[in-house]
Amino acid sequence: MTALRQLDSVSLTGISAIGHHGVFDFERRDGQPFLVDVVLHLDLRPAGTSDDLTRTAHYGEVAELVSSIIAGKPFQLIEALAETIAAEILARYPVETVDVTVHKPKAPIPVPFGDVAVTLHRSRQ
DSSP states (O other), X not given: OOOXXXXXXXXXXXXXXXXXXXXXXXXXXXXXXXXXXXXXXXXXXXXXXXXXXXXXXXXXXXXXXXXXXXXXXXXXXXXXXXXXXXXXXXXXXXOSEEEEEEEOTTOOOSSOOSOOEEEEEEEOO
C-alpha cells in the first residue's frame, strides 16, 4: 500500500474584479463584483530548496489570470466560472489540485444575506 503524500499549498484570497455573470439580463449588462479565493496544492520543496521561482506556481500570475477570467467571458452560473478558473490553473501551473471559491456578494437574492459562494476541488487526475 502506498502512503499518501501530503501536499503543500499556496493560498490567494479576495481576488476581485467586475464580472458580467448571472442568469438575469441586468447582471450580464451591468456587471457586479466577484471575489475568488484559490488554494493551489503542490510540492513546494523544489522551490523552497532552490529559491527558484520557476519551480513553483507564480502567485502574481495566478492572480492576474483569475482576475482576467472574472472580467472576461460571461457565464450564467458561478459554477461555470469556478470550473473555468480551475481548468486554466491546472493547465498552466505545476499544481496537482486546486480549490476555487467564487463569491458573489451582490447576488440578486430578495432577502438579506452576507455572501453566496461556490467552492470546488479539482485535480489533474
